[in-house]
Amino acid sequence: MRALTWDHVVAYVESASRWVPVREAGWEHDAYAMYVWRSVRKKGDTKTRRSRRTLKLPQICVDALKRLQEHQGDNAGDAPAEHELVFCTQSGRPLSAGNVRRDFRKVLDKAGLVGAEWAPREMRHSFVSVLSDHGIPIEDISRLVGHRSTTVTETVYRLQIRPVMEHGATAMDGIFSDAGGATAQEP
Structure with a gap:
């Protein structure tokens, strides 16, 4: 997920009969998906070519992604233009595995779990x-x-x-x- 770009979050546009990135299509559609085609691996590809897949998104994820994109748009002046990552640091840089672990554990701690015990x-x-x-x-x-x-x-x-x-x-x-x-x- 650290390599997911906004171009890989798509909406099905019925009038065009095709999937279109949400940056072009907007959020006023009935079906959304994400292309899991990239990875943070050395060459940027998924573990295997068969690992590439397109996943339809449940509405709860669509709503969260819409809010995230709006939030990122509000802070667009802070982010470098070359990074169009869905999940990134506040400055728009790619997340490291350490960033993800730290933030994940903070969420678990707030939920009353012991974040240090989870990955x-x-x-x-x-x-x-x-x-x-x-x-x-x-x-x-x-x-x-x-x-x-x-x-x-x-x-x-x-x-x-x-x-x-x-x-x-x-x-x-x-x-x-x-x-x-x-x-x-x-x-």
């Missing part, structure tokens, strides 16, 4: 957990987090993928209860 990468694990707990198929989760297959998602995030582990038992309960057999009671 930003744990938001990725939380994202997988929340989607998994809401029944999103592992294949969809895998694509959303940029994995080539479900193998990495299942291996790295195995503790967060609760519904996948429950499907077998749920199916068996349904099969055996339909067959007239007794099913185990919950504890």
Whole structure:
């Protein structure tokens, strides 16, 4: 996310039947997305070409990005023109990993958690957990987090993928209860 530019935040403009950067399209549309095509890696590319993806944005993110862009516009005189980053320092410079960790921990401390015990990468694990707990198929989760297959998602995030582990038992309960057999009671 540190490499995300405003050109990669897009709105679907129905009259043009295409995605247009919000700087041109504005915020008066029904669908928004972000192109996850860049990275802070040495050559600026994502980890793999298959990691490139376009993610539709939920309305809560659209609202936050709109406020952020307005705030940045209010402070435009402070930022160098060569940087059009969505997430940057107050002076418009790219964020370092240390900047992100520090600010992330400040937010957690304000929320009553111990910020020093958390790292930003744990938001990725939380994202997988929340989607998994809401029944999103592992294949969809895998694509959303940029994995080539479900193998990495299942291996790295195995503790967060609760519904996948429950499907077998749920199916068996349904099969055996339909067959007239007794099913185990919950504890």
